[in-house]
Every structure is written in structure tokens, then in C-alpha cells.
Amino acid sequence: xGRLGVLLLALFALMAVGSFLxxxxxxxxxxxxxxDPEITRATPPSxxxxxxxxxxxxxxxxxxxxxxxxxxxxxxxAAFVSVVIGTALGLVAGYAxxxxxxxxxxxADMIMVMPTLLVVLMMAVFxxxxxxxxxxxxxxxxxxxxxxRVIRSRTLTLKHRPFIEAARIAGASHLRILxxxxxxxxxxxxxxxxxxxxxxxxxxxxxxxxxxxxDPGTVSWGMMLQWVWKTGHMSQAPCWLLPPGICISLLTLxxxxxxxxxxxxLDPRLRKEKGVG
Amino acid sequence: MNPAESNSEHEAPAIAxxxxxxxxxxxxxxxxxxxxxxxxNNVTLSIPRxxxxxxxxxxGSGKSTLARLIVRLEQPDRGAIRINGEDIAxxxxxxxxxxxxxxxMIFQDPYQSLNPYHSVRRxxxxxxxxxxxxxxxxxxxxxxxxxxMVGIQPPEAYLCRYPHQLSGGQRQRVAIAxxxxxxxxxxxADEPTxxxxxxxxxxxxxxxxxxxxxxxxxxxxxxxxxxAAHYLCDTIAVMYRGHIVESGPARTVIGNPKHPYTQxxxxxxxxxxxxxxxxxxxxxxELELAASFTHGCIFYSRCRRAQAHLCAHRAPKRISFGQGHxxxxxxxxxxSNASR
Numbered sequence: 001x002g003r004l005g006v007l008l009l010a011l012f013a014l015m016a017v018g019s020f021l022x023x024x025x026x027x028x029x030x031x032x033x034x035x036d037p038e039i040t041r042a043t044p045p046s047x048x049x050x051x052x053x054x055x056x057x058x059x060x061x062x063x064x065x066x067x068x069x070x071x072x073x074x075x076x077x078a079a080f081v082s083v084v085i086g087t088a089l090g091l092v093a094g095y096a097x098x099x100x101x102x103x104x105x106x107x108a109d110m111i112m113v114m115p116t117l118l119v120v121l122m123m124a125v126f127x128x129x130x131x132x133x134x135x136x137x138x139x140x141x142x143x144x145x146x147x148x149r150v151i152r153s154r155t156l157t158l159k160h161r162p163f164i165e166a167a168r169i170a171g172a173s174h175l176r177i178l179x180x181x182x183x184x185x186x187x188x189x190x191x192x193x194x195x196x197x198x199x200x201x202x203x204x205x206x207x208x209x210x211x212x213x214x215d216p217g218t219v220s221w222g223m224m225l226q227w228v229w230k231t232g233h234m235s236q237a238p239c240w241l242l243p244p245g246i247c248i249s250l251l252t253l254x255x256x257x258x259x260x261x262x263x264x265x266l267d268p269r270l271r272k273e274k275g276v277g
Numbered sequence: 278m279n280p281a282e283s284n285s286e287h288e289a290p291a292i293a294x295x296x297x298x299x300x301x302x303x304x305x306x307x308x309x310x311x312x313x314x315x316x317x318n319n320v321t322l323s324i325p326r327x328x329x330x331x332x333x334x335x336x337g338s339g340k341s342t343l344a345r346l347i348v349r350l351e352q353p354d355r356g357a358i359r360i361n362g363e364d365i366a367x368x369x370x371x372x373x374x375x376x377x378x379x380x381x382m383i384f385q386d387p388y389q390s391l392n393p394y395h396s397v398r399r400x401x402x403x404x405x406x407x408x409x410x411x412x413x414x415x416x417x418x419x420x421x422x423x424x425x426m427v428g429i430q431p432p433e434a435y436l437c438r439y440p441h442q443l444s445g446g447q448r449q450r451v452a453i454a455x456x457x458x459x460x461x462x463x464x465x466a467d468e469p470t471x472x473x474x475x476x477x478x479x480x481x482x483x484x485x486x487x488x489x490x491x492x493x494x495x496x497x498x499x500x501x502x503x504x505a506a507h508y509l510c511d512t513i514a515v516m517y518r519g520h521i522v523e524s525g526p527a528r529t530v531i532g533n534p535k536h537p538y539t540q541x542x543x544x545x546x547x548x549x550x551x552x553x554x555x556x557x558x559x560x561x562x563e564l565e566l567a568a569s570f571t572h573g574c575i576f577y578s579r580c581r582r583a584q585a586h587l588c589a590h591r592a593p594k595r596i597s598f599g600q601g602h603x604x605x606x607x608x609x610x611x612x613s614n615a616s617r
Contacts, residue, residue: 161389161390162384162385162386162389162390163389163390163391163392163393165350165384165390166382166384166390166391166452166455167392167403168350169348169349169350169377169380169381169382170377170381170403170404170407170455170459171374171377171378171404171407171408172403172407173407176407180403181392184392184394184395185392185393185394
């Protein structure tokens, strides 16, 4: 299961890295600005354009490759920021307890019940066009509560364990207990949730782009889908519609599989069982 | 009562507890509606330096709470805890950190008391890091010496192991090493062998006795077993429901127990080759009496010797029998007759 996830991820990483190649071969393969001078409409696959072209003659394969890069960037950075926020707040809330816990968790509840996509859509309407980084930031800021809830509950079960009390008796400060003792114990969970957050960030960005609120300066898979739809090629051009759709599904799947596998790799107790069996 | 003051040196006892009280409050919003559990009630105790002091009692008698108060995992609701004469019940900040260096603890469950993500080296090193002791190259040799002292052989081979790669006995030895690496004056051992099997327990007892001898420190040994306390301890205190009911030299308390609860504990010990023999004291009631715990003796409801007109209404004072032996029972003085 983990191997399949890693294999798929490696494939997508290869795509993302490969996205720098086409523009170097010929400027017309630039995903945004490169236009084939001989084509002015959507065309099916050919030797010149392996996946065909879009409505103004841009190469679809180079767009697909660039989309992989954007998906990684959006997914990983949004997930990373949200998991960092969620883990930090979850640890503090669980360890400190009392009113700190109450305040942080009520805040988390308030944010959690907001539908992320809808709120980001309204933000987009309010502020006008959003850049890809503000979309990333917005997703991160709306997706941490789930992480912090899980990390908090894990912290609650950990903080009365004798090894935490032993650290207190040894004279460890609160900060030391949080970072040296609690953090390594919640980290596998945090990383697990990070892979799930990558998935949700990619989906949210794709949905946003598809609805026409994406960053017009970047080629994401969602943007590609939006162009198919806007130009009325939904049923006419399967080579344009299917690749980005399939890529979104497979990339989210591979991060999910990776998350499942990661749990085993990071836990030393599970590592041991593997060594014995 | 001051049984330990007979100590020849005129120094403060290692641990002196004065009217210590700790109450746990259950759910509920106000103090009125909450259920209260009195874990410790007016516990007064004095533990001399350089001895092994045994605290014996059944589950829920408050002995673990006492340990947690002494190492300052919790604070008492009332009373003073003097460590070498200094009250630490409410210290914080720098004095608390200094106190942490002198008093260490070993926990009951060695499977829970070591961080699963830390290697043996890191576990034993941590107290040194926190207190900035033995810097540089001396730190490694200090860790190795401490591991060797607790019987981890060869210590170098275990430095990089993780807790899940150790047996229960080895884990407990590592936990002892973590406590001893700071060279504390006082070591609190809260049922350190109850999760280990009998032969390993005996090894740990030997180790603790040996360490106490070599380091000239005070060992507070908490156990539910009078046999273990008899084997290991110089002085014993017996606890029942948050009260010290009897205390004194180990040999005297076990050879000539005065309090009916201590006698019941002795009756409960299994005896080899003497099955079916009558209980020696037979002080335990089969049916418990309904009792009010506000005024009367704490053991009233289970005591066969109790007399309703006396024990249900007044709490007995501690009666001294000399040599530091004392018991809180109205009939303690004539208890020796009953033992026949």
C-alpha cells in the first residue's frame, strides 16, 4: 500500500520536475504563453503535441506537467502551514488545560464549522483576484482546527503518563516537556494528518480554480478544467478533460496511501515488529 | 509525635510532614456539589536521613498521593513538607528547580515511565542536561557509570537502545539510573516492583538497598506488601485511608503490631506449609459496619475490636510504645494480649 503511494508520488514528482523541460525545447511549449503559431483551436493529440492543444493552441502536456508542480506546491505548503499551526495549538491547549484549552478549542470549533471552500470563495469575491499564495495561506488558516483537535486529545492522554511526570521531577520546564517529550510522541500523528491535509488542499485549490477563482497567472489542474468548461469543450475534447481530472484523483490517492504507510514507518514500536516478523 | 528525633545527629530529618492534607474534588461546578475524596488527612510523619523508610498500605490508602506530594508533582491543600528542614510545599521557580535535583522518584510501571522515543542514553542524560551538570566528555562517562551502578551490563551496549528493546527489569534499572544520575539526597520508590515478576523484584530490592548504602541517601519505599517492607526497610509507617495508623522500627512493627489494621495486613500474608491455620490476630470484620467518617476512628467499620460507644465517635490519638513505635488505636496498649 505504501509502496504504491510512493511509486505514484515519485511519478508525480517526476512530472513536476519535468515541467521545466518543454519550454526549454521550444518556446511554444511554455504552458502559459507559448502558442503554436499554426494552431488556433483545440486539437487532438499529435506528434507535435502529445496531448493536443487547448483553444488558443497551447500545449496540454506542458500544462499538465506544470499543474503537477503547482499541485505539489499548493498541497504541501498549505498542509505544512496548517499542520504546524494545528500541532502547536493542539499541544499547548492539551498541555496547559483550563482556560487556555477552552479559548483555543472554541476558536477551533468556530473555524471548523465554517465551510472552507465557501469562505475562500467569498474572500475571493471580496478581495478580487487571489494570488496562489494567498489561496495557500487561506486554506492553511481554515484547515488547522481538525489537526489541533486530534493533537490535543493525544496530548491529553500523554500528559499524565509517568514519563512526562518523570521529566517534571527531573526539573524539565514546560517548554522542554512540550518540545522534547510531547512533540515526538504526537509527530507521527501530525505527519499523518499532514498527508491528509495535502489531499484536501489540492482538492480545494482545484475546486476554486475550476469555479474561476484561481490565480490566473498559474496553470493548475483545476484551471485546466475550468478552461475546458468555459470554452465549451467538456464533451468534445476528452484528451483535454480527462488528464487533469485523473491526475487530481491519483495525486490525492497517493498522499493518502503515503499517510497510511507513514504511521508504520515513524513509530519505533511498529518498526520493531517488522524486524521480528 | 517525633519518633525520628532520637536521631543522634542534631539535623533536620530528611522528610518531615506536618498536618498534610490533600483532597481530590470530583466533577461539578461548585465545591458544594462536588464529591470529595480525602486522599490524605492530617498526615504527620518524620523520616530520618540515610535510612530506608517503608510506607505500607492497601490500594487507595493515599500512599501514592503522599509520594506525589513529596516529589512535588502535586501541592497539598494544607500542611507543610519539609525536605532537610526547608518547606517545599509551595516553592516555585529557581528554588523548585534546586529542590528537583535533590529529590527523585522511581515509578511503578517501567513500561510507562520511559519516553518511547528516547534512547537509553538520552533518558539518563536528560536530568544532567536540565541541570547543566557534568558537561562535555564527563557526561558520557557519568551516564556509563550510572548505568553500570544499576546493573546494566555492559552499559555501552545499551546506550543506543530504545525502551521497547529492553525487558521490564532492565527498564526499571534505567529508570533508577535516571533518578540516580543526579545523586539525589532522597529517592522515592512508588511500588517499584509491582509490575515485575518475583525474581526480578528481588534483584531490584537488592539494588535499591545497595544504592542506598553506597550513596548514603534516604529511600522512601512505598509498597502494599508488608513482607517487602520487612525485608528492605529500617522503619515502617502503615497507612489506611489517608491516615498513618502505625509507625516504628520495621522489626517492632512487624514483630509486635499494635494497630488492628497492621495486624490484619499480617494475617493476610500467605504462609507456606501452614494452610488452614487460624489467623493470628483476626481483627478484620467480615461484614463492614455503617460508619460516619467525620468523627470516629478511620478503621471503625472494618475493626472487630471496635466498640461503638468509643470508636464511632472519637478518633484515637497516637499512643507511643517507645523506640519510636506508635499506633493510633484506643486498644493498642492491650493489643499484645489479644495476639494470643
